[in-house]
Amino acid sequence: MSAAPAPADLPVASRQDGSYPRPQMMRTAWADLDGTWSFRHDDADTGLADRWYAGLPDPREIRVPFPPESVASGIAEPGFHRVVWYARTITDADLAAAGRSADAPVVLLHFGAVDHRAQVWVDGRFAGEHEGGHTPFTLDVTALVGSDHDHGDDGGDGHLLVVRAEDDPHDLTLPRGKQDWHEDPHAIWYRRTTGIWQTVWLEAVPGTSIAHVRWLPTGPAAVDLTVLLRGRATPGTRLRAALRFDEHGADLGALDVDVPAEATSVHVAVPIARQRNGQAEDELTWSPERPRLVDAALSLHAADGTALDAVSSYLGLRTVGVDRGAFLLNGRPYDVRSVLNQGYWPDSHLAAPSRDALRREVELIKELGFTACRIHQKIEDPRFLYWADRLGLLVWGEAPGAYEFSPTAVHRLTREWMAAVDRDASHPCIVTWVPFNESWGIQHVADDPAQQAYSRALTDLTRALDPTRPVVSNDGWEQQNSDIVTVHDYEGDGAALARTYADAVAMERLLAGMGPAGRRILLDGAGHEGRPVMLTEFGGIAYQPGARRDDGWGYTAAADADDWIARITALYDAVRASGFLAGSCYTQLTDTLQETNGLLTDQREPKAPIERIRAAVLGPR
Known part of the structure; x- marks a missing residue:
């Protein structure tokens, strides 16, 4: 008897309902605990x-x-x-x-x-x-x-x-x-x-099974597939993979390869036959505007053809990179219009209140006019990443920081960050990795050689684990080997912000001097030639409609809704007028406890009609 269902019986991973805890490797049976x-x-x-x-x-x-x-x-x-x-x-x-x-x-x-x-x-x-x-x-x-x-x-x-x-x-x-x-x-x-x-959950698998699936697109015509195995692969075991794009009813590529005896992993390149003609690339590539997902069925077979295990997965065909001051998506400059998302709910803290809340979070970010979000100091639930994949939202994946520098802290963060990159590398929505933020855990990186080595090493280690995405070495300031130069600036006056980010002369002055927070943006010896510059934290304007918190806090404050919208608009006008900024990230999506600087309340209600907020973010259209 076959232990594995036929591929036709597997769930369609790109059209799941958002409840499965591991959305890129699905089986037919599981128990939610x-x-x-x-x-x-x-x-x-x-x-x-x-x-x-x-x-x-x-x-x-x-x-x-x-x-x-x-x-x-x-x-x-x-x-x-x-x-x-x-x-x-x-x-x-x-x-x-x-x-x-x-x-x-x-x-x-x-x-x-x-x-x-x-x-x-x-x-x-x-x-x-x-x-x-x-x-x-x-x-x-x-x-x-x-x-x-x-x-x-x-x-x-x-x-x-x-x-x-x-x-x-x-x-x-x-x-x-x-x-x-x-x-x-x-x-x-x-x-x-x-x-x-x-989620805590149970799953039963065969003695030899698929333990982990990783997809890394290497261009429009191929994707690298790595499959980790659980149990022993006996001689003659084979791995089969079939890719399909249901929107066109198209079979995109397939492979059938031998699994070496006692192998723990299989690494192969899957050709995308439909993409060999460059004129057809845009029909399948993933982006926020066209979040096309490719479904995959993977199965293990014994030497006699008996199916041992089968899982369904999905991937997105897209590339990201940096070149000549631009962030590139699918080889073209892309303006990263992002919002900072703490991923925190008032009644459930880091845990989402429901699986539907994760989908709604992605929908709200897009409705506000953003193409991206920066998950701040949290490794987010994979089901959020599924909805970002499916609905089309770029995500910056960021490590939760420690606040002490010591060998113990280095070991802990490195181990956890490696596991996070490994878990999430297949999601097309993730386009940038951020191992450090604002020198948290490396507070003296500006002049401590050990902390400098740690920052450089973890940045390079991230590239070694995933060479397909840019890495921000220390978001905000004191960067060394960063693929993107990022700046945090909570200037509340739009005209002043416009002067700081006006043109190439302003950029050189900014990057050569002390940054807006009194920290050097680049440490000595760190170049920026050809690297995009982004304003990855700005805004933070507090506004409390209705009931007010006495401890409500923001970097600046608005008197009422009209004042609040005007301030946001002025800041975004400055960003749009910049001659060099390749992207931005507004602080922040929601109010979070004492922080009242969200575009939404902590209950995810817009503080002004969502059309007005969207117009401030997008500008004249």
Whole structure:
């Protein structure tokens, strides 16, 4: 019997509903473990000694994946709690929904993200652990959940799953992004997200299966495909891949290659037959204006032709780069019109309140007139990236920063950033990587050789992992080997901003001197010839329609809606008039706790008619 469905039975990845937690590698069966779990704080950190992994004493209820600091979780305790515990039962129904069978006996337990360190047990037996609060991990729990007829230690229906999460709010070596180390939010930092904050799910796979798929377009006529395997590839195993563009009903390319025995990965180039004629390139390329996605069916086959495993995926055929002061999309200059997005919700913090909220976030950004967003200090849920892929939105992927420079901080951020790039490199929406922001974690990079080496090394490491995208070495200032020169400038007067970014003479003055924040934009020896210059943070104008926060904060403030629109328009007029800016990023999309400088409220409502905001962003049309 074949363990893998026929390609025709696989879901169409480019037309999914946004619920699948790993949108670029879909199978037909999976079990969502989100919902009501048991929960305990462990402020005294006695849970391990007291064997809570065998069952939580006197638990409360929590709604996973919402962090316990949030209202949406049902716990709503935002204070300092370094250690927390979770528990729920994996039922026979969960295992059946995950697709466990004789053909798919390997049971995988997936965690989208647990901040920051997680330990996992099943029926009191240790299953594994992971460190990295923004990146996924997978545990093989086959031996712990037994066969179709086995049950937990108590003989009941199911297996007890227990998770211990540790997230020290005072440890500044942790990549934490905008999570505050003070008990209450201050300045530009927000309430913490501890523990599970992305989907937990089960999946059953064959003994030899596809573990990871990575697509990197190398031009209009080819795409590099890397497939990582789980389990042993026996002699004669073959990998097949077929690409299809349903809008034209066209089969674009296929391959059928031998998998070397005991291989852990397969790397091949997939030719795009339809693209060999250069005149047809624009019919398939992906862009915000035409977000065309190509569907892919991948399958593993034994030497006798038996299907071992099959997954569906998608990709976008597009290239990005920089040249002669321009940002290039598909080989042509493209004006990056971006907005800063914190990815934070008032009732659920870093976790989106629903899967539909992720789609709506992308729609709102586009409705406001933007072609891009910069996900700020967060590795975003892959389902947001799916909607950016499908609806057409450029994304800058940014590492959540630590706030201390030390060997421990270097190890932690490097490891987590590598995992993030690996997870997201296949998304066509991501066009730029940002490993550092405003010298966070490298506060003395201007004159410390060790911090300079770290910044250069992580930038080059990003290029080594993904040579197809530009990398911004340190967004805002104090850059060394950056592919894009970026500037943060919160000047509130449009006329003054226009003078700073007027022409080539102004550009040379800006880049040779101290930047708007009193920091050098380029460190000594860093050139900018041929590199685009972008204003990647500006605006930040506070405005509070209706009820007001006493602690409402922005870089400047508007008196009313008309004043607010006029100020935004003046700033964008300055950007549009610049003789050298290749892109911009407005701060910010939404109000976030005490920051009231969003274009939308924290509930995602526009502060003025959306047409007026859009007109300010786009200018005369």
